[in-house]
Amino acid sequence: MKLSELGERKLVELIRKWWKGDGRLEVGVGDDAAVLRMGEERLVLTTDVLFQHSHFPPGTSPEQMGWKAAVVNLSDLAAMGAEPLALLFSLALPSETDLRVFRRIMEGMERAARKYGAALAGGDLSENEEIAIAGFAVGRGRRILRRGGAKVGDALAVTGKLGRAAAGLYILTHSLPVRSYRELVRALLEPEARIREGQILAAEGATSAIDLSDGLAANLWQLARESGVRMVLERIPTHPLVERFAREGRLDATEFSLFGGEDYELLFTIPPDRVEEVRKKLRRVGRELSVIGRV
């Protein structure tokens, strides 16, 4: 059977079955990142690759490519509640790439590394027909958020508001004028990693978390499945600008916030009596908490 006929879900199941695992791993395949015990510390390790044709819409600048390659990896650390330590990249570029383009990609990586407190620790450069950037992030943490810890009775919540990146992608793929919706396109091309938010969630007793890379519907399904629980979605916190954009274009805003991906906000579960404390702490770092349902 071909990989393309299989689908990602089946594939992950197979990999789990085949994988022999390793006693030193506290968390293995199927979470946002792997966790390796190292003395008192836990190392959190993740890798994600971006390809030009599928991950960088036309108009993405080299800085934005470097930035995004860093952020998608840092976002996996955020979902584990980890503190970033280092980022590495295996970068493949067409041989005719201008040196300045390479430099600008590197600047985007450096800016993201600096913003989120990771050391840009090295990389490898090779040749490929299209731009491909494999990123690796290393973080550490004492209390780790996993996908599989949600408990019946927990509140289901997200950081921030959803749908901007998906609406931004809609604008680019339909060649719509950007006008007053620059923020939507920007959310797509320059996502942020919710690092401090993840650390707050880990410290304040969240029971599970995942980053919203594939869209609320898909990631919610994964979280529920890994935790072995049912989750009830009661409301969707669509970003107001996405509401306005959808209204003006006679589109369904829910399409963006429920099925669109790449918001990179954190979806998490937490005992209901912890919600107000977490809301307060998240507000201090400028992020809203929305309760969207329950376990």
Next chain:
Amino acid sequence: MKLSELGERKLVELIRKWWKGDGRLEVGVGDDAAVLRMGEERLVLTTDVLFQHSHFPPGTSPEQMGWKAAVVNLSDLAAMGAEPLALLFSLALPSETDLRVFRRIMEGMERAARKYGAALAGGDLSENEEIAIAGFAVGRGRRILRRGGAKVGDALAVTGKLGRAAAGLYILTHSLPVRSYRELVRALLEPEARIREGQILAAEGATSAIDLSDGLAANLWQLARESGVRMVLERIPTHPLVERFAREGRLDATEFSLFGGEDYELLFTIPPDRVEEVRKKLRRVGRELSVIGRV
């Protein structure tokens, strides 16, 4: 200017100039791996990507691809004297790849991870026209071997004998019958990482080290340059089977052992009075030491 016009040496110089660095890094760009201080420990981090068209000669089996992708990364840890902790892979495959091929690649990775004591900690799977495997290795160590520590008066030495992988590549690219030279092809397709050897060198006072991925001539040049010293090469420890192969084919054996790459032995410098002790310890793990010159 295009990347292809620049050459690797110039490019590394430019990256060094551009790179802002990070105070937590003890070793940054230009060594086999980056080193990050973490309490009493040092984390050693490296990434290397292999592409089918340039790194996997026709006839490479899926297991060998997975194995080699692991070993080239582990070899960078070996050159730092580090103990392997974990391996991650971002794997890109054509969509028509058979599921069994994917599984066999994974088995190769697992076998190498197990052999060298690393946890296979996760990965990412995506689609690309050709097979591309970006590996990422994490190790740790207390005493780290760098490229830049060679001192005037040190002996220059290598582990093992050289030239097998390059001779193996010659056999494959010239479609020669393999006959009694199976070992040469195997050395190319299933290289080994000199992990224990690197740890012995670090513990026994080697002053610098590099893994022989690009060939003795090129890697010797890099070691001398990073250490700011001149090195005198007095003899080349060509593998006896390479000598025989060259003699039979009326080829120059030195071409393979001096300019051919991918031996993944360790080239290192060490105070002359430590040579015999290190020779003894290396022999215990089945590896020969050859003094090949001096600093």
